[in-house]
Amino acid sequence: MKINTLVIDDNANWRKTIGKFVDIHPLLELVDTCDSAMDAYAKMMVHDIDLLICDIEMPELTGLGLVRSLQNGPLVIFVTSHANYALDCYEVSPVDFLLKPLDPERFLASIEKVKKRLTVASEPITPAPYFFIRESNNYVQIRYQDVLYMKAQEHFLQIFTRDKSYMPMLSISKMEEQLKGDVFLRVHRSFLVHRSAIAVITKNDLVLTTGETIPIGDQYRAQINRKHINMNVVSRRS
Known part of the structure; x- marks a missing residue:
């Protein structure tokens, strides 16, 4: 199982860093990196995305605003330098909320949560006889x-x-x-x-x-x- 992943961050250094985290993980497929929420929205119109790894504080449209706008959107891991956003983010049920700088162990744990959610979602629901x-x-x-x-x-x-x-x-x-x-x-x-x-x-x-x-x-x-x-x-x- 490969998890198609889109990285969104307006900071070029963080896009590169998060992209490397995605690249080295055997379950993740890095589809693209985006410097804005609107760029990411356009990419989602073209590609099937399973996971967004998304910064929150970005110009024009925040990462939280992007996720709010999506119906039946991908799973989301928010990545930010600001811990005070955590409560606001949980209204959209993200898989996880990670603080910069990224801790490799926490990142791996987050992807395990993603894997679990996708596995449960893909299992057919069999009604009781x-x-x-x-x-x-x-x-x-x-x-x-x-x-x-x-x-x-x-x-x-x-x-x-x-x-x-x-x-x-x-x-x-x-x-x-x-x-x-x-x-x-x-x-x-x-x-x-x-x-x-x-x-x-x-x-x-x-x-x-x-x-x-x-x-x-x-x-x-x-x-x-x-x-x-x-x-x-x-x-x-x-």
């Missing part, structure tokens, strides 16, 4: 993680969560077919249980984290041992 049931004329969304267990009731399926229960017209076998992954365990012809809700497994029953007891059907006992117990046993007592 869920299903819908029909209730009257509405469709109700229920997250897998909210369900404790499900119980077959003639032509209905009673779905128990920690807060309430639902009873759609649905067979337990049909629900088992629709559920994705290996989150729920069929433990009886009438019961599906969320695996994380199981606290204790006895010979004939499951005890849930809520204290409720669910019977184990004879034909499902081997499956419970295979899927839920054997692969997760860390110790045995005789």
Whole structure:
């Protein structure tokens, strides 16, 4: 991963110094250096910039003014000789605020923060798994993680969560077919249980984290041992 970086400082010596810091860092790609906020703005219209390393006190438009003007702009590290700007800068959520002269260790730590922010931003957000049931004329969304267990009731399926229960017209076998992954365990012809809700497994029953007891059907006992117990046993007592 290369982080496209733009350096902005109206002082030529500082542009050169900060540029060298960027050049020697293996994660950073120095796209350009700019002597003003307006010059930097023009460069951002042409190049994809991931990071601004920006002075604050500059003529015409300050570094803080530039960042305020950007919508969904790059990440920012402010670099300045004036510590009293720190509070003003944090209104735009910079990655860091560095004081001149630059300390190499602090600079490296700042780039680690940039790396972390970019990594988090690039990770896709996967919604928690869920299903819908029909209730009257509405469709109700229920997250897998909210369900404790499900119980077959003639032509209905009673779905128990920690807060309430639902009873759609649905067979337990049909629900088992629709559920994705290996989150729920069929433990009886009438019961599906969320695996994380199981606290204790006895010979004939499951005890849930809520204290409720669910019977184990004879034909499902081997499956419970295979899927839920054997692969997760860390110790045995005789």
